[in-house]
C-alpha cells in the first residue's frame with residue numbers, strides 16, 4: 001500500500017511510533033509481519049537483476065526482509081544515523097563490527113568493565129584472528145590515550161556500563177579515535193536512544209542489544225549496528241548476506257512493537273531507579289549504591305549532559321559484609337528472599353530483575369578481571385521495572401533487614 005510520507009523533523013517519540021511502518025495491500029494498522037524465508041519473483045529476468053543488486057526487491061530473508069528493514073529504519077531514525085543493520089543478538093552485532101571493521105594486525109582499545117561476553121569476544125576470540133585488544137578504565141581518558149597504537153583501528157565503549165553504571169565520555173573518545181584515524185563504536189543498549197544518542201557526541205557506530213530495552217518485555221533476542229551508510233549498508237550489508245547473522249522477522253517485529261513504548265518505559269524506569277537509589281543509600285544494611293543519577297556520583301555531571309538528564313533504569317549496590325564469603329552469602333540471602341523481583345540476567349525489562357553479577361553475568365571472568373571491573377561478591381544489580389516501587393522496596397527488605 002502506498003504510504004503518505006512523514007513530514008521531516010519529527011520528534012524521536014513520534015518516530016518511535018510512526019517511522020517505517022510497512023503495510024501490505026490490505027492496509028493493516030499494525031506493522032506487517034513478513035514471516036517468510038524467500039520471496040517469489042515475477043520472472044527470471046527480474047530475479048537476475050535483483051540478485052545482482054541492479055534493481056530493488058526482496059529475494060531471500062538472509063539478504064533482507066521488509067519487517068527487518070522496518071526495524072532497521074526506525075532504529076536509525078531514533079539514533080539519528082543514516083542507516084542500521086539488524087542482527088540476531090547484541091553479541092552478533094558486536095561480532096559484525098569486529099568482522100567488518102578489522103583485519104589481522106589491527107588493535108582495539110576497549111573499556112574494561114563492559115558486558116562479560118563483549119570482553120570475551122574482543123579480548124579472547126578475536127585474538128585467534130590476529131586482532132589484539134587493550135582494556136582500559138573507561139572513566140580515565142588518559143588511559144585510553146596511553147593505550148593508542150599506530151595500528152589502533154577501533155575504540156569500543158559501553159556507557160553506562162553493566163553493572164556499576166560508570167560512564168565513558170563519548171565526545172572525548174570520539175575526538176581521540178578520529179585524531180588517530182580510528183572509529184568509535186558505542187554500545188548503547190543500556191541508555192537507548194531515549195536517553196543517549198551517541199552520534200550527537202561523535203560516535204561512528206552504535207551497537208544495540210535489542211534483547212534489553214528495545215523489546216523491554218523479555219520476549220525476543222535481537223541486535224543492531226547503526227552508523228553511516230558507507231559502513232553499515234556497504235560493508236556490513238555485504239558481510240551479512242554472506243555470514244547470516246540475521247534477526248528473524250518475528251523478532252524484528254517484536255522490536256518494532258517494543259520501540260513504540262520505549263520512551264515511556266525508559267523515563268519511568270529511570271525515575272524509579274533514582275527513587276530506589278536514594279532509598280537504598282539510606283538503608284543501614286547497604287554499604288554503597290552505584291548510580292550515576294545520584295548527585296554524589298563522581299560522573300553525575302557527565303551523566304546529566306550525555307543522558308538527557310537521567311540516570312537510566314539500572315543500579316547496583318553493595319550489601320554489608322566483612323569477607324568475600326560473608327558478602328556473597330549476604331548478597332545471595334537478599335536475592336533469595338525476594339518474591340516479586342525476577343532472579344534473571346535480563347535487564348531493561350518491565351519486570352524488575354535482580355542478579356549477583358560476580359557469579360552470573362561476570363562469572364566467566366577471572367577473579368583479577370572482576371577486581372579490576374569493581375565487581376565484588378557483595379554486589380547486587382537491580383534493573384528497575386514498572387511495578388509499584390513500594391512493593392520492590394518491601395521485596396528487598398525481606399532479605400536486607402535480616403543481614404548481619
Ligand SMILES: *Cc1c(COP(=O)(O)O)cnc(C)c1O
Pocket residue numbers: 089090091092115117118158162187189190208209210211212221222223
Ligand atoms: C546483553 C548485552 C549485550 C549482548 O546482547 P545479547 O542480545 O544478549 O546478545 C551486549 N551489550 C550489553 C551492554 C548488554 O547488556
